[in-house]
Amino acid sequence: MKGLLIKDFQLLKKQKMLVVLSMVISFAFLLFGTSGIPFIIGYITIMFSLASTSTISYDQHSNGMSFLLTLPVSRRGYAMEKYVLMLVTMAGSLAVSSVLLLAAVCTNRIPFDPGLMLRALLSCALWSALVHALMIPIQLIFEAEKSRIAFAVIIGIAYAVFFGGIALARHFHIDVPGLFRSLVSRMDTAVLTLLLCLTSAGILGISILVSLHVMKKKEY
Numbered sequence: 001m002k003g004l005l006i007k008d009f010q011l012l013k014k015q016k017m018l019v020v021l022s023m024v025i026s027f028a029f030l031l032f033g034t035s036g037i038p039f040i041i042g043y044i045t046i047m048f049s050l051a052s053t054s055t056i057s058y059d060q061h062s063n064g065m066s067f068l069l070t071l072p073v074s075r076r077g078y079a080m081e082k083y084v085l086m087l088v089t090m091a092g093s094l095a096v097s098s099v100l101l102l103a104a105v106c107t108n109r110i111p112f113d114p115g116l117m118l119r120a121l122l123s124c125a126l127w128s129a130l131v132h133a134l135m136i137p138i139q140l141i142f143e144a145e146k147s148r149i150a151f152a153v154i155i156g157i158a159y160a161v162f163f164g165g166i167a168l169a170r171h172f173h174i175d176v177p178g179l180f181r182s183l184v185s186r187m188d189t190a191v192l193t194l195l196l197c198l199t200s201a202g203i204l205g206i207s208i209l210v211s212l213h214v215m216k217k218k219e220y
Contacts, residue, residue, distance in 0.1 A: 001081045012051060026043060048092055055082075098117075140215060
């Protein structure tokens with residue numbers, strides 16, 4: 001796994017301009033005030049996640065996977081290494097988000113609120129885990145260009161189901177956002193945080209099982 005990590009770090013070094021551009025765009029949005037901060041956190045998370053999962057496309061290019069599997073690399077080890085890489089990129093997105101939050105505090109865009117900053121960083125970590133949980137299996141199943149199409153289709157279906165469900169609820173005069181806000185307001189912050197973490201861990205666990213199954217059955 002150490003060799004795979006070194007390989008992926010070398011691939012990520014080639015994408016350093018992506019990190020620079022993400023920082024520049026994020027600082028630009030920071031100038032718009034506190035309303036842009038949730039977008040910045042999500043944007044950084046997505047960019048770092050895309051950089052991480054793109055290493056799978058590099059591996060699959062020009063029969064690269066066939067070559068990798070001739071080395072002392074197991075299919076299980078390859079899949080698990082991508083999740084270890086996820087932790088590294090997650091740490092990177094948290095570090096960049098922390099710098100931006102501190103910049104927002106120093107420029108008086110937001111007040112210094114440790115609780116607010118912790119929630120923002122937690123949301124960054126959860127989003128990173130969920131994006132990786134979705135994209136890693138998709139990349140392994142569909143490969144390169146097809147994986148992008150599959151990801152777009154899945155996101156489109158998710159949006160259609162989400163907004164279609166809200167529209168249907170409104171038709172029957174059910175205030176779903178209001179019910180959700182009421183439920184969240186009644187829950188203790190610690191309990192809600194624990195629930196979100198457990199849900200994300202469960203989704204990530206399912207993602208790992210799917211990835212291991214795909215690598216076991218897939219022919220290269």
